[in-house]
Amino acid sequence: MKRTKPHPTLDEWWENAIPPGADATRELRFVIVGMLLSLVISCYFFLNYAASYRKLFETVDAVRVLKENAIMTDFSVLTEDIYLGFYVLAACQLFVAIYHVAYFYMGHSKSIYLMRRLPSPTALPRRILTVPITVAAICLVSVFMLNLIYYAVYYFVTPTVCLP
Amino acid sequence: MIEIKNLYKSYLSERNALSGIDLTLPRGEIVGLFGENGAGKTTLMKCILGLLPYHGEITLDGERITHRNIASLSFATSEHSFFPSLHAQAHADFYREHFPRFSVTRFRGLMDFFSLPYGKPIGRLSTGQKNQFEVILALSQGADYILMDEPFAGNDIFNREDFYKVLLGILEPNETVLLSTHLIEEVSDFIGRAVLIREGKIIGDITASALEDEGLSLTQYIKQRYQYRADRVAKALGDMGAKDCD
Numbered sequence: 001m002k003r004t005k006p007h008p009t010l011d012e013w014w015e016n017a018i019p020p021g022a023d024a025t026r027e028l029r030f031v032i033v034g035m036l037l038s039l040v041i042s043c044y045f046f047l048n049y050a051a052s053y054r055k056l057f058e059t060v061d062a063v064r065v066l067k068e069n070a071i072m073t074d075f076s077v078l079t080e081d082i083y084l085g086f087y088v089l090a091a092c093q094l095f096v097a098i099y100h101v102a103y104f105y106m107g108h109s110k111s112i113y114l115m116r117r118l119p120s121p122t123a124l125p126r127r128i129l130t131v132p133i134t135v136a137a138i139c140l141v142s143v144f145m146l147n148l149i150y151y152a153v154y155y156f157v158t159p160t161v162c163l164p
Numbered sequence: 165m166i167e168i169k170n171l172y173k174s175y176l177s178e179r180n181a182l183s184g185i186d187l188t189l190p191r192g193e194i195v196g197l198f199g200e201n202g203a204g205k206t207t208l209m210k211c212i213l214g215l216l217p218y219h220g221e222i223t224l225d226g227e228r229i230t231h232r233n234i235a236s237l238s239f240a241t242s243e244h245s246f247f248p249s250l251h252a253q254a255h256a257d258f259y260r261e262h263f264p265r266f267s268v269t270r271f272r273g274l275m276d277f278f279s280l281p282y283g284k285p286i287g288r289l290s291t292g293q294k295n296q297f298e299v300i301l302a303l304s305q306g307a308d309y310i311l312m313d314e315p316f317a318g319n320d321i322f323n324r325e326d327f328y329k330v331l332l333g334i335l336e337p338n339e340t341v342l343l344s345t346h347l348i349e350e351v352s353d354f355i356g357r358a359v360l361i362r363e364g365k366i367i368g369d370i371t372a373s374a375l376e377d378e379g380l381s382l383t384q385y386i387k388q389r390y391q392y393r394a395d396r397v398a399k400a401l402g403d404m405g406a407k408d409c410d
Contacts, residue, residue, distance in 0.1 A: 020258055021249035021285075107248030107287045109294075114245040117213055118262045121231045 017130035019103040020111075027096070031135050034092070038085025038139070045150045048078040049157075056162050072162045075154050083143045090139040093132035100128040165190045166212065166309060166340075171220035173207055173364075181207045182218070183364040191308060192337050196351050197344040198386055199361035205344040206241075208361065209311045212342075213239055224309070235263050240302035242314040244294055248287025252280060255301060265306025270334060274300040277330055278323075291318035299327070303334070312343045321350075328354045352382040360389050 008016070015024045052073040057064045104112035115124045155163070171185035182204045189195060197205050211218040214229055224233050239245060246255060252275060259266045275282065278296045280289070286297055299315045316324045324347070332354060335341065345351055358375070360368030368389040375385055 019247070020254070021247040023249075109244035109246055109248050109287070110241075111245055111247050113213075113215060113239060113241065113243070114247075116215055117234050117237065117239065119231055119235045120262060123262065 014131070017126070017134075019100050019127050022100070022103050027131065031089075031131075034085070034089040035138070035142070038083070038089055038142070039146075041085040042082045042146050042150075044082045045079055046153075048073075048082075049150075049154065052078060053158070056159065066159060066162070070162050071164050072154075072158045074164055075151060078154065079147065079150060083146070086139040086143050090136040093136045096135070097128055097132040100132070165225060167221075167223045167226075168208075168212070169221040171208075171211060171218055171222065173204075173211055173216060173218045180364045182211065185220070185361075185364070185366055187359065187366060187369070189309065189340055189342060191340050193357055194335070194341045194343065194355045195357045195359055196348075196355035196382075197342055197359050197361065198346075198348060199344075200390075203361045204364040205361055206313050207364075209239070209241075209313050209342070209344065212311065213237055235265070235306070236308045238302040238305040238307035238310050240299045240310070240312045240315045242295065242298075242317045244298050246286050246294070246298060246301060249285050251285055252282045252297065255286070255297075256304075259301060259305060263305050263307075267304050267306055271300060271304035273334070274303060274330070277326075292320065292323060295319055296323070296327075303331070308338060309340045309342065312341065312345075314345055315343070316345065316347065324350060348383050348386060355382075358382055358385070360386060362390065 011024060011028070014028050018024055018027060056066060056070040056072060058067050059065075104110070104115055115127070118124065166187075166189040168185055168187040168189075171182050171187075172180070173182035175181050185204075185208060187208075197208070199205050207216065210216040212222055212229070214234065222229055224236060227233060229237070247258075250258070256266070256268065256271050259271075260268070274296075278293070278300070280293055280297060280300070286294060289297065295315055295318055299312065302310050302312065302315075316327070319327075328351065331341070343351065343355065355372065357371045358368070359366060368385065370385060375382060378385075380388070
């Protein structure tokens with residue numbers, strides 16, 4: 001029977017993607033916290049949206065009615081700055097890459113000598129760049145996906161006559 | 165065979181760290197590389213390993229040293245090149261993953277010989293133990309050419325002497341060792357050839373048998389080549405004494 005190699009867990013994948021011996025748990029925690037914070041910050045869209053949505057209505061004889069010629073705030077205005085967390089996290093990956101390079105010179109050892117003489121020419125760049133590039137890419141994909149979701153909310157919840 | 169032809173290396177701070185080095189290292193030799201601090205020993209080794217850019221030609225069995233044949237070279241340095249937070253077993257796993265000829269048997273044998281712990285991060289070992297571990301990795305990699313740069317700095321004499329004996333016992337006939345050290349007397353019975361380097365130039369290259377024929381000890385040969393002036397200490401002390409009297 002053919003044996004298939006089990007898929008690595010996230011921890012195992014992470015450990016093989018950063019410098020050997022570097023603190024994978026700490027790096028992973030940093031990214032997860034960063035992603036969660038960025039997600040929370042992006043939820044500011046709902047506050048912006050709710051405020052703008054309320055302005056579309058007025059109360060006449062204790063009844064809430066749509067204002068005449070009311071136009072919803074533009075989507076780009078509502079999403080202004082809400083992805084800042086993701087952009088900052090993506091930018092931080094430059095420092096993560098620098099830290100990964102510096103790691104090979106830390107602890108009274110120059111493990112860079114070993115890494116540079118490995119037969120695999122991709123081993124060193126893989127250990128330096130995999131995580132920063134992956135995290136930056138996840139950040140950008142997250143921005144894209146959230147933008148789609150928020151636009152769907154904007155498009156389907158806003159009264160059609162009020163869409164700009 | 166490693167062939168070095170017309171090798172030049174300059175640093176910003178030092179114009180000629182290596183100046184026209186020509187050297188051949190055939191298989192199966194233990195070669196001592198001697199020279200004062202700053203003579204160019206470490207630079208030479210780093211050039212061979214491709215860790216420093218250089219002018220000239222370095223070939224391994226007729227081919228330039230690239231990622232394709234770099235596994236034939238290993239390196240033990242007093243600067244160390246292990247991962248401080250990894251323990252010994254994790255290093256063995258890492259080496260096995262990257263160097264197909266890594267010898268687990270030799271690794272375990274040497275770990276036991278030095279009584280080094282498997283489960284402790286290498287960064288927490290003593291300096292002497294770190295040196296031992298560095299050498300163990302270089303010897304276990306499965307390389308044909310083992311470059312050692314001051315590998316025993318910080319080890320006591322008993323450890324060093326035992327290590328020379330073990331090294332002679334475990335080396336295969338096709339393995340070459342290039343050993344840079346200041347411990348001339350200690351390695352004189354153990355090396356088969358001595359290469360002397362001074363101010364980036366090779367000023368001596370002699371086999372142990374040629375030394376024997378000339379009736380010289382290694383230390384005498386080195387002093388001769390370095391034009392060491394035996395009276396310089398007495399002269400310096402005399403000069404200082406004379407100044408005090410003035």
